Amino acid sequence: MTKRLAMVLGLAGLAVVLVATSAQAGHKTHKVTNVTFAGWSSGPDEDALDQQMANAFNRTHKGIHVEWQVINGNYPEAMTARFAAHNAPDVFYVDSSVIGSWIKQGVIAPLNGLIKQTHFNTKAFYPKLLGAFKKGNKIYGFPKDWSPLATEINNSLFARAGLHKAPKTWAQLRSDAKTLQQHGVAHPICLSADWARMGAFMYQNGGSITSHLTSKANAKAVGFYVGLIKSGLAYTPPSGSWCGQELGQSHAAIIFEGNWLLPYMPSTYPGTHFSVAPMVHNKKQGNLAFTVSWSIAKSNPHKAAAWKVLSWLVGKQGEKIWMSKGLALSPRKDVASKGGRKPFLAAAPYARGWGFGNPNFANAYTVMGNDLNAVISGGKSIPAMLADVGKALKGQ
Amino acid sequence: MATTTATEAGPSRLRASMLGARFREAGWGYAFAFVPIAVFGLFFIYPLGYAVYISFLHWGILGKTAPGSGTFNYAKVIHDPVFHTALKNIGEYTVAVVPLEMAAGLGLALLINQKIRGRNFFRSAFYFPSIASSVAIAVIVLYLFSQGGLFNHASGFTTDWYGNARTVGWGIVGMNTWTTSGTVMLFYLAALQAIPDDVYEAAALDNTGAWRTFWKITFPLLRPAHFFCLVVFGIGALKLFDQPFIVAAGASGAPNYATMYPIIYIYNAAFGVSDFGIAAAAGVLYFILIFALTVVERLTVGRQQAA
Amino acid sequence: MTAQTPAAQAKPYIPGRARSEVVRKVLLYAIMLAVAAVFLVPFLYTIATAFKSIPDSVNVGLPHPWTTDAWHKVWTQYDFPTYIKNSFFLAAVVVSCNLFLSALGGYAFARLRFPGRELLFLLVLGTLMVPDQLRLIPIFVMIVHWGLFGSFWSYILINLVSAVNLFFMRQYFLTIPRDFEEAAKLDGAGYFKTFWRVMLPLALPATAALAILQFQGVWNDFFWPLILFGQGNPDHYTIQLGLAELRFTYTTLWPEIAAGSLIAIIPVLVIFLAFQRFFVSGVVSAGVKG
Numbered sequence: 001m002t003k004r005l006a007m008v009l010g011l012a013g014l015a016v017v018l019v020a021t022s023a024q025a026g027h028k029t030h031k032v033t034n035v036t037f038a039g040w041s042s043g044p045d046e047d048a049l050d051q052q053m054a055n056a057f058n059r060t061h062k063g064i065h066v067e068w069q070v071i072n073g074n075y076p077e078a079m080t081a082r083f084a085a086h087n088a089p090d091v092f093y094v095d096s097s098v099i100g101s102w103i104k105q106g107v108i109a110p111l112n113g114l115i116k117q118t119h120f121n122t123k124a125f126y127p128k129l130l131g132a133f134k135k136g137n138k139i140y141g142f143p144k145d146w147s148p149l150a151t152e153i154n155n156s157l158f159a160r161a162g163l164h165k166a167p168k169t170w171a172q173l174r175s176d177a178k179t180l181q182q183h184g185v186a187h188p189i190c191l192s193a194d195w196a197r198m199g200a201f202m203y204q205n206g207g208s209i210t211s212h213l214t215s216k217a218n219a220k221a222v223g224f225y226v227g228l229i230k231s232g233l234a235y236t237p238p239s240g241s242w243c244g245q246e247l248g249q250s251h252a253a254i255i256f257e258g259n260w261l262l263p264y265m266p267s268t269y270p271g272t273h274f275s276v277a278p279m280v281h282n283k284k285q286g287n288l289a290f291t292v293s294w295s296i297a298k299s300n301p302h303k304a305a306a307w308k309v310l311s312w313l314v315g316k317q318g319e320k321i322w323m324s325k326g327l328a329l330s331p332r333k334d335v336a337s338k339g340g341r342k343p344f345l346a347a348a349p350y351a352r353g354w355g356f357g358n359p360n361f362a363n364a365y366t367v368m369g370n371d372l373n374a375v376i377s378g379g380k381s382i383p384a385m386l387a388d389v390g391k392a393l394k395g396q
Numbered sequence: 397m398a399t400t401t402a403t404e405a406g407p408s409r410l411r412a413s414m415l416g417a418r419f420r421e422a423g424w425g426y427a428f429a430f431v432p433i434a435v436f437g438l439f440f441i442y443p444l445g446y447a448v449y450i451s452f453l454h455w456g457i458l459g460k461t462a463p464g465s466g467t468f469n470y471a472k473v474i475h476d477p478v479f480h481t482a483l484k485n486i487g488e489y490t491v492a493v494v495p496l497e498m499a500a501g502l503g504l505a506l507l508i509n510q511k512i513r514g515r516n517f518f519r520s521a522f523y524f525p526s527i528a529s530s531v532a533i534a535v536i537v538l539y540l541f542s543q544g545g546l547f548n549h550a551s552g553f554t555t556d557w558y559g560n561a562r563t564v565g566w567g568i569v570g571m572n573t574w575t576t577s578g579t580v581m582l583f584y585l586a587a588l589q590a591i592p593d594d595v596y597e598a599a600a601l602d603n604t605g606a607w608r609t610f611w612k613i614t615f616p617l618l619r620p621a622h623f624f625c626l627v628v629f630g631i632g633a634l635k636l637f638d639q640p641f642i643v644a645a646g647a648s649g650a651p652n653y654a655t656m657y658p659i660i661y662i663y664n665a666a667f668g669v670s671d672f673g674i675a676a677a678a679g680v681l682y683f684i685l686i687f688a689l690t691v692v693e694r695l696t697v698g699r700q701q702a703a
Numbered sequence: 704m705t706a707q708t709p710a711a712q713a714k715p716y717i718p719g720r721a722r723s724e725v726v727r728k729v730l731l732y733a734i735m736l737a738v739a740a741v742f743l744v745p746f747l748y749t750i751a752t753a754f755k756s757i758p759d760s761v762n763v764g765l766p767h768p769w770t771t772d773a774w775h776k777v778w779t780q781y782d783f784p785t786y787i788k789n790s791f792f793l794a795a796v797v798v799s800c801n802l803f804l805s806a807l808g809g810y811a812f813a814r815l816r817f818p819g820r821e822l823l824f825l826l827v828l829g830t831l832m833v834p835d836q837l838r839l840i841p842i843f844v845m846i847v848h849w850g851l852f853g854s855f856w857s858y859i860l861i862n863l864v865s866a867v868n869l870f871f872m873r874q875y876f877l878t879i880p881r882d883f884e885e886a887a888k889l890d891g892a893g894y895f896k897t898f899w900r901v902m903l904p905l906a907l908p909a910t911a912a913l914a915i916l917q918f919q920g921v922w923n924d925f926f927w928p929l930i931l932f933g934q935g936n937p938d939h940y941t942i943q944l945g946l947a948e949l950r951f952t953y954t955t956l957w958p959e960i961a962a963g964s965l966i967a968i969i970p971v972l973v974i975f976l977a978f979q980r981f982f983v984s985g986v987v988s989a990g991v992k993g
Contacts, residue, residue, distance in 0.1 A: 193651070424811075
């Protein structure tokens with residue numbers, strides 16, 4: 001009898017523990033509203049900065065307590081699962097390449113009502129950037145920062161080859177690479193097998209990703225990009241690495257990356273000296289704007305509190321803190337980016353929002369990546385890839 | 397007088413109490429089996445039907461996205477070249493990995509089966525990779541076989557084994573052969589130890605050489621084990637997910653769809669493209685394939701066990 | 704590759720064979736050591752890597768200098784204590800519930816008679832044919848509908864009992880002579896008491912083997928935790944999810960990844976070394992029965 005009693009008590013105790021543990025995820029029910037804001041983190045710098053934002057907000061707002069949550073790994077997939085479960089964080093990052101799809105799926109809340117209620121000033125934002133998160137006249141998020149691509153060179157490798165400035169045109173790119181090759185750099189240019197880099201080249205040749213994908217201009221641009229790799233002037237970074245690392249390790253002399261390179265280099269490869277120059281151009285100037293918004297989920301139960309947080313994060317105060325580390329450029333006309341970003345800011349007129357508002361972009365991007373790999377390894381023709389991607393962008 | 401009434405009333409009361417006992421036993425039987433049956437019904441049988449249901453609908457992140465039902469998801473999947481690639485990849489993978497695993501496992505079992513000292517140590521060493529998780533193994537192997545890693549350093553190769561489309565498939569075959577060979581070894585060990593010594597004595601008396609003894613006597617005697625391993629590990633191979641997911645850091649199938657396998661396809665359809673209808677349809681189609689193969693198992697192994 | 708028996712040793716001595724035997728033995732040991740080395744070197748190398756500093760991790764070879772930096776980071780910055788706690792919690796709950804219910808069900812199917820028993824047992828066996836990939840989508844949708852997504856309960860629920868374990872326990876109970884139950888009945892024990900006090904303790908070898916295998920299964924599980932509560936839910940990560948996270952986010956923090964993978968392996972390794980016998984017997988019999 002006592003043994004059975006003990007067993008029953010034990011099970012009951014276990015049940016209590018289980019319930020308590022699972023209830024840990026619940027919200028406090030005082031007068032304080034808990035708001036979670038979440039995103040991915042490109043590294044400890046970004047993580048710390050987000051935390052700094054959280055602390056700053058909590059200090060100045062007594063009725064709301066914010067908590068920063070990092071969601072790494074495959075962010076879109078993780079968020080998809082959380083949307084499906086109606087359990088997304090309150091405020092979260094949305095990359096411009098996936099906002100189209102999420103708007104279509106109906107998981108993002110339009111903010112127009114809240115903007116009107118609180119008289120939030122939307123004019124402070126660069127129209128092109130804000131536009132990346134609009135559909136029609138509905139605003140689904142506010143850009144928190146952005147970055148285009150630029151040309152970055154390894155100073156010592158360039159000096160060794162007798163070159164002094166970064167290449168400005170495709171022709172110069174090619175000739176500089178040849179010169180570097182003659183001076184001991186096996187494959188001077190690092191090019192990612194990524195449309196998120198090659199796309200800029202397509203626009204530079206007068207092509208476009210949103211229309212006439214199979215145009216000659218696009219084909220020629222892809223041919224140029226892939227040709228550099230096939231001729232040995234360029235190489236793709238090995239798995240686990242990226243062009244920034246290749247530059248840092250002095251394997252590559254010329255790379256095309258965004259503003260995120262600037263905090264990365266001094267902290268990871270302090271011994272490598274590099275310079276930043278505006279992105280190369282060909283017939284035209286062309287660039288891509290990588291931008292991320294703060295958005296709110298449609299299923300969010302306390303949108304007013306979430307909006308308070310969001311509007312602060314992208315408001316003047318929040319953006320000032322965000323810009324302090326220089327991880328990216330300011331989306332607001334009235335907040336300055338960190339110094340030394342001129343080559344990036346110069347691209348503002350020509351930078352097209354990556355994602356282009358296309359709801360099929362996530363799937364199309366997978367097709368882009370796999371097909372480009374096939375083209376580089378010789379298994380697919382350029383027109384075939386362009387046709388494939390065109391179909392994927394249309395959702396076929 | 398009392399005895400006749402007792403004997404008359406006896407059988408019916410006995411029958412009644414027997415029925416009562418049977419009733420109670422059945423009651424307890426149902427009580428004991430209730431939760432397991434409920435769990436199986438809820439999480440195996442019901443999902444089967446639910447998957448078929450979803451596969452005929454437009455289903456997005458938040459449920460039904462558009463009205464109308466039909467076979468459109470199946471049409472999309474069947475005509476999707478990426479699905480074809482996934483099937484091709486899993487076919488190549490299974491045909492490569494299963495014989496390799498079996499050969500490796502058998503080889504290890506033959507080694508362990510010798511009269512040697514430290515048998516426990518060797519058995520543990522050979523089985524060790526099997527107990528580590530798929531994630532741990534994948535990250536360890538990725539480091540060893542990275543372009544500047546230990547393997548390339550020691551062997552002189554410069555290939556980015558898990559980074560290019562030509563070699564990553566083989567890389568996954570190698571990884572899984574290594575980790576599964578230990579488990580296969582255990583099965584073959586049990587089977588080898590079931591072979592009576594007289595067989596070997598007879599062979600030795602006939603002066604049969606070691607190789608002939610193995611090939612003509614041992615190997616055929618292991619036929620039940622061969623079939624068992626072929627089927628169990630063959631079906632296991634078809635369920636490949638963890639390793640390509642870790643290698644490609646997601647379900648994109650990168651590079652160039654070389655890591656695209658059916659379950660990766662299903663996962664990508666659900667969480668990458670957010671089309672659960674397609675994911676369900678692909679799941680049903682793949683299940684039919686596995687079911688067919690399982691039937692083949694029941695027929696062959698069943699026949700073997702009867703024999 | 705013939706097995707030697709005592710009878711064989713009694714055979715007449717044939718000159719020259721002794722030397723070939725020695726050569727054979729040496730060759731055998733050499734091969735086995737070589738294979739063992741190939742199997743173990745990756746793990747030894749991982750241990751070494753876990754003690755490297757980050758700049759040193761691009762170098763092949765032993766750490767230079769040795770540092771416990773990676774372990775420290777993994778423990779404090781990358782939240783591994785939480786992941787370990789989560790993994791242990793899940794393993795403990797699933798192993799206890801699963802084994803108890805599988806034993807209960809297995810006993811019912813082995814010893815208790817109830818109408819429809821054979822049919823229901825076929826149902827149980829039938830579930831072995833439903834592969835995970837088919838269940839993935841519907842179970843995800845079901846779990847979401849019940850509001851269990853992101854909670855450990857979802858994983859515990861679908862793992863409450865498993866067909867393999869139930870089958871295994873049933874087979875084992877069938878081999879126990881009926882005398883024990885009859886003795887218990889004579890003592891006036893009811894069905895549950897008989898099960899709990901008599902049959903379950905008798906089945907200890909089986910439950911022990913299954914417990915170890917189930918622990919390994921839950922500890923190493925990546926797929927279902929990812930789907931049911933992992934995605935986007937960092938404080939619920941199990942150790943496998945945490946390790947995958949580390950790899951996805953910081954692709955080249957090799958010392959930390961190495962330390963993490965060792966933490967992921969060590970508990971199962973310890974249990975394996977301590978209970979080798981059960982492991983081996985469990986794997987073999989579970990496979991043979993399945």
